[in-house]
Amino acid sequence: MSYFNIEKQIQLLKQKFNNCVDFAYRIYQKQDKKIGLIYLKSIIDQSLLSEAIYLPMQTVKQIEDFNNLKNIIKCADVKITQKENMVKDILDGKVIVLTDFSKQILAVDLLKFPTRTPSEPPTSPVIQGPREGFVEDLQTNITLLRRRIKSENLVLDVVKVGSETQTKVCITYLEGVANKKIIKKVKEKISQIKIDGIIDSYYILSFLEDRPNSLFKQIGNSEKPDIVASKLLEGRVAIIVDNSPIVLTVPFVFIEDLQNSNDYYTNHHYSSFVRAIRLLGILIAVVAPGFYLALELFHYSILPLNFLITIADTTQGLPFTPFLEILFIFLLFQILYEVSLRLPSYLGLATSVVGALILGDTGVKAGLISPPGVIIVALAKIALYTIPEESSQITVLQFLFIILGGSLGLTGLVAGIVYIINYLNVIDSFGTPYLAPYSPRIASDLKDGIFTEPVTKMKGLPKSFSPNKKERS
Amino acid sequence: MKDTISIRQVGVLMILCIFANKILLLPSLMYETSKADSLWIILFLFAIDLLVLTLIFKLKTIYPTTKLYDILQNKIGKILTKFIYLILLVFFMFKALLVFSVTYVYFKHQIYIQDLIWIALISCLPVINHAVMCGVRGFSRTMELFIGIILTGFIACLAFSLFTPISMPYFFVAPVKDLLGSCYRHIFAFGDYIFLLLIIDKIEFKRGDFKRIYKYAFSGIILMLLLFFLFYSKYQVTAFMHNNALADLLVFSVEFNAVGRLDIIAMLTILFITLFQLEIFCYGFCESIRGIFPLLKKFYATITFDIIFGLLYYIFIGKFEIMVAFTSHYLPILAIVVNYTLPILILIIYLIDMRKVKKNCENVYISQDEISKSNQNTNLSSDESNVALSNQDQAGSEHGDKQKENSLSEKASTLNNQSGLKGGEYEIKD
Numbered sequence: 001m002s003y004f005n006i007e008k009q010i011q012l013l014k015q016k017f018n019n020c021v022d023f024a025y026r027i028y029q030k031q032d033k034k035i036g037l038i039y040l041k042s043i044i045d046q047s048l049l050s051e052a053i054y055l056p057m058q059t060v061k062q063i064e065d066f067n068n069l070k071n072i073i074k075c076a077d078v079k080i081t082q083k084e085n086m087v088k089d090i091l092d093g094k095v096i097v098l099t100d101f102s103k104q105i106l107a108v109d110l111l112k113f114p115t116r117t118p119s120e121p122p123t124s125p126v127i128q129g130p131r132e133g134f135v136e137d138l139q140t141n142i143t144l145l146r147r148r149i150k151s152e153n154l155v156l157d158v159v160k161v162g163s164e165t166q167t168k169v170c171i172t173y174l175e176g177v178a179n180k181k182i183i184k185k186v187k188e189k190i191s192q193i194k195i196d197g198i199i200d201s202y203y204i205l206s207f208l209e210d211r212p213n214s215l216f217k218q219i220g221n222s223e224k225p226d227i228v229a230s231k232l233l234e235g236r237v238a239i240i241v242d243n244s245p246i247v248l249t250v251p252f253v254f255i256e257d258l259q260n261s262n263d264y265y266t267n268h269h270y271s272s273f274v275r276a277i278r279l280l281g282i283l284i285a286v287v288a289p290g291f292y293l294a295l296e297l298f299h300y301s302i303l304p305l306n307f308l309i310t311i312a313d314t315t316q317g318l319p320f321t322p323f324l325e326i327l328f329i330f331l332l333f334q335i336l337y338e339v340s341l342r343l344p345s346y347l348g349l350a351t352s353v354v355g356a357l358i359l360g361d362t363g364v365k366a367g368l369i370s371p372p373g374v375i376i377v378a379l380a381k382i383a384l385y386t387i388p389e390e391s392s393q394i395t396v397l398q399f400l401f402i403i404l405g406g407s408l409g410l411t412g413l414v415a416g417i418v419y420i421i422n423y424l425n426v427i428d429s430f431g432t433p434y435l436a437p438y439s440p441r442i443a444s445d446l447k448d449g450i451f452t453e454p455v456t457k458m459k460g461l462p463k464s465f466s467p468n469k470k471e472r473s
Numbered sequence: 474m475k476d477t478i479s480i481r482q483v484g485v486l487m488i489l490c491i492f493a494n495k496i497l498l499l500p501s502l503m504y505e506t507s508k509a510d511s512l513w514i515i516l517f518l519f520a521i522d523l524l525v526l527t528l529i530f531k532l533k534t535i536y537p538t539t540k541l542y543d544i545l546q547n548k549i550g551k552i553l554t555k556f557i558y559l560i561l562l563v564f565f566m567f568k569a570l571l572v573f574s575v576t577y578v579y580f581k582h583q584i585y586i587q588d589l590i591w592i593a594l595i596s597c598l599p600v601i602n603h604a605v606m607c608g609v610r611g612f613s614r615t616m617e618l619f620i621g622i623i624l625t626g627f628i629a630c631l632a633f634s635l636f637t638p639i640s641m642p643y644f645f646v647a648p649v650k651d652l653l654g655s656c657y658r659h660i661f662a663f664g665d666y667i668f669l670l671l672i673i674d675k676i677e678f679k680r681g682d683f684k685r686i687y688k689y690a691f692s693g694i695i696l697m698l699l700l701f702f703l704f705y706s707k708y709q710v711t712a713f714m715h716n717n718a719l720a721d722l723l724v725f726s727v728e729f730n731a732v733g734r735l736d737i738i739a740m741l742t743i744l745f746i747t748l749f750q751l752e753i754f755c756y757g758f759c760e761s762i763r764g765i766f767p768l769l770k771k772f773y774a775t776i777t778f779d780i781i782f783g784l785l786y787y788i789f790i791g792k793f794e795i796m797v798a799f800t801s802h803y804l805p806i807l808a809i810v811v812n813y814t815l816p817i818l819i820l821i822i823y824l825i826d827m828r829k830v831k832k833n834c835e836n837v838y839i840s841q842d843e844i845s846k847s848n849q850n851t852n853l854s855s856d857e858s859n860v861a862l863s864n865q866d867q868a869g870s871e872h873g874d875k876q877k878e879n880s881l882s883e884k885a886s887t888l889n890n891q892s893g894l895k896g897g898e899y900e901i902k903d
Contacts, residue, residue, distance in 0.1 A: 299584050302736065302737050409585065409592060411592060414748065415596040418749075419600045422612055422615045425607065425610075425618075426610075440481075
């Protein structure tokens with residue numbers, strides 16, 4: 001009795017895959033038995049295919065039955081699959097083994113993508129501490145986490161998202177540590193995603209955010225397994241997306257962006273100092289151009305006399321008003337930044353020279369822009385990168401504060417700051433106040449705030465997102 | 474989001490309320506009539522404010538989650554409650570107007586040098602409207618974050634004033650009549666704790682929090698007294714000429730060594746304080762108007778605030794002289810109604826309810842005995858027997874009379890909450 005017409009099945013599958021170029025098959029005839037192998041050659045390990053299937057098939061003289069065939073295949077991951085799952089299995093990098101003497105179908109997992117080895121991520125350079133970074137392969141990323149958390153409590157739930165891409169999304173947390181409500185909410189939100197494809201973890205981000213229209217980031221992200229592991233230990237939930245080296249973490253609080261993995265590998269006094277500098281950097285980045293404009297336009301009497309004379313000397317005879325001048329320099333810097341991002345590195349240097357020397361210096365000499373204006377905007381732009389993770393948000397805020405300072409003066413600036421903080425105070429990331437532990441003040445969490453304490457004193461887990469466990473033990 | 478606030482946040486609101494209307498114009502106005510003896514007046518008025526504060530939190534122990542509107546409606550009826558809310562509405566509106574206009578006058582003369590009212594209005598109104606829309610939790614969190622900066626700025630102003638020569642002001646020079654007159658005239662600048670009545674249901678309060686409440690209140694009061702004292706010490710007989718107390722403390726210290734101008738500290742501190750006070754008063758106004766018109770949405774309440782604020786500013790407050798005359802002649806009457814009549818009403822409600830609570834507690838004792846007896850004889854459902862047991866525990870506690878009274882009142886209010894009754898109405902079932 002013939003269970004499968006192998007040639008017909010292969011033809012059907014080939015049609016389903018639209019005769020694509022990487023669709024491959026092979027038919028073996030062993031005495032009166034026919035065996036068909038179907039796979040996509042672009043996503044399987046070809047050498048393993050030869051070793052695990054072809055070679056044993058060629059050497060064996062006779063295949064008695066299906067169990068015998070199963071034993072012949074020299075591969076650990078061999079499963080029996082259903083006819084209706086064949087397409088899915090082929091897409092998952094499995095070799096489908098069809099026979100005409102059994103109704104059962106085998107799926108042999110030989111998936112292999114080209115992957116890069118874990119290396120130091122370009123977005124998070126390391127001074128001290130581990131230099132590994134996540135890669136695009138989910139399995140490798142899981143391995144990197146497993147290597148750091150050797151606990152049976154580490155849960156890795158994989159779901160597939162995207163009707164076309166069928167991207168694997170892995171929800172990771174520590175059972176008994178992470179808050180169950182947060183886990184439930186993450187799972188619910190991911191299960192509700194209706195999209196054709198997930199290309200990168202950022203696609204998922206907007207589905208997870210409570211306020212997707214907000215300017216401010218509400219989901220944490222990292223490329224470093226040591227950071228993600230430490231967040232998991234604190235009771236957070238991580239979302240690893242296949243094909244993305246960026247791992248998302250929830251809940252996210254603003255202070256996380258002031259923290260850096262280097263802080264935990266150096267002296268805590270130095271870490272506190274550096275964090276305070278980062279906070280100052282944000283303040284300068286956001287407010288400095290607007291504040292300078294407010295003083296120049298409305299409150300010049302506040303300026304110390306020496307400074308006032310310098311400004312008056314340098315701004316005399318400028319064709320633009322101070323407001324337009326600062327706006328012009330700001331836009332110039334922004335254009336240069338965008339250009340340098342997109343140009344190949346060998347052209348980057350040329351743009352810097354043209355931008356900084358020719359445009360800046362000549363602009364000042366030609367009397368189009370003033371040196372204090374250039375210095376203030378440059379200072380704000382440099383300060384922006386004390387926290388590169390927040391640079392996009394801060395750039396928008398810079399622009400808003402230039403408008404506020406230029407049109408409403410000091411009152412406008414203060415009102416803008418209060419407005420933004422008010423807004424941030426109503427944002428909750430998975431039930432966690434965005435500005436915790438400072439607003440609302442959670443005293444125990446301040447140990448890992450701007451002024452840090454040694455790791456030996458951080459005995460409790462952060463209370464701001466109510467983890468199930470209270471103590472690190 | 475649950476719109477409740479912690480005791481720390483209440484403390485921050487209290488400190489900002491204490492600063493309201495007192496840090497700029499009031500010290501010089503008071504000096505004009507009662508010289509340095511104004512300090513005794515503010516001490517006296519703060520003492521009354523503390524009594525009001527105690528009363529508010531005593532009421533909170535009886536009604537842990539009940540709104541002021543519901544408490545009043547239960548006791549004095551709907552119409553009178555709405556009338557009280559109307560008075561509160563006017564009170565908060567004028568408080569906001571006064572804070573705004575005094576700060577604006579300071580900014581007009583010191584910073585903008587020209588009349589740019591539209592700048593002040595455009596800067597303030599959207600921010601305070603947004604804060605009100607965020608709810609009391611949202612803006613109190615913001616205030617909690619900024620209180621450190623505000624207090625640092627405030628204390629810095631006080632500290633830098635010490636770098637210029639000061640001398641002890643002369644006390645006991647103003648006649649009692651002037652003191653009483655001044656007390657009446659400036660009463661409107663006090664009594665800001667009434668705001669807490671409006672958010673009484675939103676405060677997360679435990680019995681042990683009384684200590685913390687007083688700590689915050691005293692911190693604020695001490696800072697205010699220091700401001701008055703240093704201001705009078707610095708300017709002595711010319712104090713009535715300086716209309717911006719906190720900022721004027723820095724007048725002769727503005728070029729401090731090589732640091733440059735220091736008055737920026739006062740400016741920023743005053744700006745932050747003013748904005749936060751406006752948020753508080755705008756919230757008070759919106760809560761009051763929503764008490765009168767329960768169907769009115771928050772957004773429309775804030776719009777109403779903006780319109781009335783703008784109109785009243787031009788009618789009454791826009792001119793400095795009119796503002797001073799208005800505040801010293803008409804607003805004291807409003808202040809007496811809100812600061813003293815309303816607390817007296819609250820006191821009466823509190824006393825009546827305490828009597829009821831005491832009576833009910835006696836009933837609770839009797840019913841507990843009966844429950845325990847019947848427990849021995851019959852099988853009660855687990856919930857009922859739990860209640861009975863917890864009642865027995867409470868009855869068995871050997872504390873002082875007052876403590877027992879408090880705990881029983883809380884128990885009674887818990888029973889009320891369980892049975893869905895409003896505060897003050899207790900029903901004990903055998």
